[in-house]
Amino acid sequence: MTLFGLENLPYGVFSTADGVRRIGVRLGGTVRDVSAIDDALRQPTLNALMALGRPRWTEIRSRITEVAPLSPAIPLAEVRLHLPFDVADYTDFYSSEHHAANVSRILRPQRPGLPAAWKHLPIGYHGRSGTVVVSGTPVERPHGQLAEGVFGPSARLDIEAEVGFVVGVPGRRIPTGRFAEHVFGVVLVNDWSARDIQAFEYQPLGPFLAKSFATSVSPWVVPLDAFATFPAVVQEPRPVSYLLPPGPALDVQLRVEWNGTEVSTPPYAQMYWTAAQQLAHLTVNGASVRTGDLYASGTVSGPSRGEAGSFLELTSNGTEPVKLADGSVRGFLLDGDTVTISATATGAAGTTIGLGSVTGTVCP
Amino acid sequence: MTLFGLENLPYGVFSTADGVRRIGVRLGGTVRDVSAIDDALRQPTLNALMALGRPRWTEIRSRITEVAPLSPAIPLAEVRLHLPFDVADYTDFYSSEHHAANVSRILRPQRPGLPAAWKHLPIGYHGRSGTVVVSGTPVERPHGQLAEGVFGPSARLDIEAEVGFVVGVPGRRIPTGRFAEHVFGVVLVNDWSARDIQAFEYQPLGPFLAKSFATSVSPWVVPLDAFATFPAVVQEPRPVSYLLPPGPALDVQLRVEWNGTEVSTPPYAQMYWTAAQQLAHLTVNGASVRTGDLYASGTVSGPSRGEAGSFLELTSNGTEPVKLADGSVRGFLLDGDTVTISATATGAAGTTIGLGSVTGTVCP
Numbered sequence: 144m145t146l147f148g149l150e151n152l153p154y155g156v157f158s159t160a161d162g163v164r165r166i167g168v169r170l171g172g173t174v175r176d177v178s179a180i181d182d183a184l185r186q187p188t189l190n191a192l193m194a195l196g197r198p199r200w201t202e203i204r205s206r207i208t209e210v211a212p213l214s215p216a217i218p219l220a221e222v223r224l225h226l227p228f229d230v231a232d233y234t235d236f237y238s239s240e241h242h243a244a245n246v247s248r249i250l251r252p253q254r255p256g257l258p259a260a261w262k263h264l265p266i267g268y269h270g271r272s273g274t275v276v277v278s279g280t281p282v283e284r285p286h287g288q289l290a291e292g293v294f295g296p297s298a299r300l301d302i303e304a305e306v307g308f309v310v311g312v313p314g315r316r317i318p319t320g321r322f323a324e325h326v327f328g329v330v331l332v333n334d335w336s337a338r339d340i341q342a343f344e345y346q347p348l349g350p351f352l353a354k355s356f357a358t359s360v361s362p363w364v365v366p367l368d369a370f371a372t373f374p375a376v377v378q379e380p381r382p383v384s385y386l387l388p389p390g391p392a393l394d395v396q397l398r399v400e401w402n403g404t405e406v407s408t409p410p411y412a413q414m415y416w417t418a419a420q421q422l423a424h425l426t427v428n429g430a431s432v433r434t435g436d437l438y439a440s441g442t443v444s445g446p447s448r449g450e451a452g453s454f455l456e457l458t459s460n461g462t463e464p465v466k467l468a469d470g471s472v473r474g475f476l477l478d479g480d481t482v483t484i485s486a487t488a489t490g491a492a493g494t495t496i497g498l499g500s501v502t503g504t505v506c507p
Numbered sequence: 508m509t510l511f512g513l514e515n516l517p518y519g520v521f522s523t524a525d526g527v528r529r530i531g532v533r534l535g536g537t538v539r540d541v542s543a544i545d546d547a548l549r550q551p552t553l554n555a556l557m558a559l560g561r562p563r564w565t566e567i568r569s570r571i572t573e574v575a576p577l578s579p580a581i582p583l584a585e586v587r588l589h590l591p592f593d594v595a596d597y598t599d600f601y602s603s604e605h606h607a608a609n610v611s612r613i614l615r616p617q618r619p620g621l622p623a624a625w626k627h628l629p630i631g632y633h634g635r636s637g638t639v640v641v642s643g644t645p646v647e648r649p650h651g652q653l654a655e656g657v658f659g660p661s662a663r664l665d666i667e668a669e670v671g672f673v674v675g676v677p678g679r680r681i682p683t684g685r686f687a688e689h690v691f692g693v694v695l696v697n698d699w700s701a702r703d704i705q706a707f708e709y710q711p712l713g714p715f716l717a718k719s720f721a722t723s724v725s726p727w728v729v730p731l732d733a734f735a736t737f738p739a740v741v742q743e744p745r746p747v748s749y750l751l752p753p754g755p756a757l758d759v760q761l762r763v764e765w766n767g768t769e770v771s772t773p774p775y776a777q778m779y780w781t782a783a784q785q786l787a788h789l790t791v792n793g794a795s796v797r798t799g800d801l802y803a804s805g806t807v808s809g810p811s812r813g814e815a816g817s818f819l820e821l822t823s824n825g826t827e828p829v830k831l832a833d834g835s836v837r838g839f840l841l842d843g844d845t846v847t848i849s850a851t852a853t854g855a856a857g858t859t860i861g862l863g864s865v866t867g868t869v870c871p
Contacts, residue, residue: 231636231637232635232636232637234635237712251711258710258711259655259707259710260652260655260707260708260710263652263655263656263707264652264707264708266708266711266712266715267712267715268632268633268712268713268715269632269633269634269635269715269719270633271596271598271633271794272595272596272636273595273596273794273795273796273797273800274794274795283793285792285793285794286791286792286793287791287792288624288627288628288747291623291624291627292627292744292747293747294747294748294749337792340792343623343624343627343628344624344628344630345711345713346622346623346624347615347622347630347709347713348601348630348631348632348709348713348714349632349709349711349712349713349714350712350713351630351631351632351633352788352789352791352792352794353792355633355789355792355794356792356793356794357793380656383652383656383657383658384658385658424716425716425719427650427651427716428649428650428651428701428704428716428717428719428720429647429649429650429720429721430635430637430638430649430716430719430720431637431638432637433637436637
């Protein structure tokens with residue numbers, strides 16, 4: 144049993160000794176070069192493929208299903224994986240009710256509870272696309288103003304475990320029912336966050352330097368076709384019409400490891416707002432999306448401490464440290480720490496598929 | 508006397524009947540094709556030129572000063588002007604003290620005064636680069652949630668008159684003293700804003716759909732070399748060291764026309780944070796900037812009503828409408844309204860130079 148069988152076949156961009164970037168799919172522990180199959184695959188990024196649209200995606204995927212098993216198997220250990228697509232705009236949402244409630248309670252104790260608009264629309268903000276990096280890229284600890292007149296390295300460096308959606312086909316005012324016509328596939332996202340910088344800077348325009356230094360994504364883009372779909376969670380009050388029907392939920396189970404110790408298992412299936420609703424919201428004002436736009440779910444947190452998608456929540460803002468396997472304790476990230484977010488999901492064929500992982504090591 | 512003499516020579520991208528995009532400079536009321544001068548100018552955008560760096564910019568500008576007057580003069584009326592550069596990341600600041608104080612008073616009367624961090628750092632946020640459009644592009648009135656359960660067209664559509672800075676040379680941690688090595692030139696920006704959508708959505712992550720539908724920029728990028736520089740305003744309390752020295756102020760005088768009636772004259776010279784400080788802040792956390800990054804000053808407002816850079820301020824949130832030349836009154840924008848922001852500045856030679864204008868008409 145593999146998480147990367149023929150029912151998965153995620154796309155990535157790899158290079159071997161010659162340094163040339165090629166498109167491949169993952170099959171088991173190997174990469175298969177699929178660049179010869181179509182002109183859109185003879186490219187250094189997935190963008191041309193992503194722009195083709197769902198009928199061609201289906202056709203090419205079907206062809207790859209036949210050809211990939213017969214292609215030379217290149218062990219994963221022998222390739223370098225690159226950022227799989229050129230990121231156009233990067234947007235991040237805030238769509239886990241548990242996360243939003245936890246953050247309000249921890250950061251705004253004088254006003255706990257969800258922000259007023261939270262159940263009416265998927266709150267989001269724009270991030271920095273130029274600092275989206277592929278898994279494995281070291282993350283330099285950001286500097287910034289931590290309080291009035293205090294400048295230095297962040298002492299509260301955190302992660303946010305998220306699921307990201309990659310737009311293939313451009314559009315405007317995309318109804319929830321047309322989600323699958325526009326979205327090409329799914330990646331894992333770690334939206335690294337400096338909580339001290341964030342707390343000082345975020346009023347009234349939102350987080351800025353606290354998140355713009357790095358956003359890591361997994362190297363494999365899992366096609367939407369590979370996922371089983373489920374009914375979304377019940378939304379009460381009923382959203383306004385452009386957010387209905389809610390579109391499908393995906394059963395993605397995340398796993399966060401801190402220096403090799405599993406510290407949480409955030410359940411994406413429990414997110415309040417679906418990816419289809421996020422895309423409908425993002426475009427309902429007339430804004431366009433382009434090939435390569437990336438939008439992320441927001442931190443995925445479940446109801447229990449062991450399902451927290453951020454260390455802010457996991458350690459109650461550092462006040463209740465976690466113990467790692469080596470006996471050391473952590474509130475926030477120390478230099479040299481490595482965080483790996485991996486995930487599996489229920490696949491369209493009913494089996495479990497892998498999304499791979501997104502990893503990063505903090506350096507000074 | 509022209510605002511577009513040899514001491515100005517802004518760059519733009521134009522096409523004539525054949526539809527091919529070429530790089531030109533503006534001289535008086537004409538465009539001069541400069542694409543034959545250098546490979547970096549034989550391009551459909553300014554990005555390759557912008558990536559060359561200041562020594563080459565100076566050399567090419569010097570060559571253009573000799574060649575442009577001898578080149579065929581194409582009347583402006585005969586060309587179409589395009590978005591002059593591919594926008595990488597778009598960032599917007601909030602650096603006019605008068606604007607920030609006005610907005611706090613109007614939108615947060617329970618907590619007037621500047622946000623706590625305002626005098627410690629240039630507050631900013633990321634916008635949507637995919638919806639940056641060139642002057643003249645019609646602006647569709649955005650739809651969104653205006654209050655709980657209320658979805659429809661914005662009834663409080665506004666402008667923000669701003670000055671934008673275009674990054675040429677990539678970098679990280681750019682000290683204020685290296686501003687001119689990285690920034691290629693200056694444009695005018697209208698950051699269209701839907702105040703009702705903004706008020707409902709902006710807590711806690713900042714404006715999102717209220718601003719993402721369109722941001723208009725002027726077609727001419729005025730090289731930094733064309734501007735005279737002046738001392739920045741006195742900053743008290745003294746900023747932390749990465750924001751010092753403050754770098755130069757530019758004496759740009761904006762002019763806002765609403766359906767042809769001049770309604771305000773925002774003074775950019777009075778901005779609190781300089782463009783050099785904004786770039787230093789944007790990159791101090793380790794974030795990189797790329798060729799084509801655009802960052803804008805934030806709404807430029809002076810101390811008096813007639814110097815407001817937004818209609819929110821000009822009309823006190825619609826409660827004190829302005830009278831236009833045709834006798835009609837306005838609180839916010841109506842369908843069919845046209846706003847033109849133009850500007851002049853003190854040039855390096857001591858003469859007045861033009862920045863052209865950014866215009867847009869609201870359609871339903």
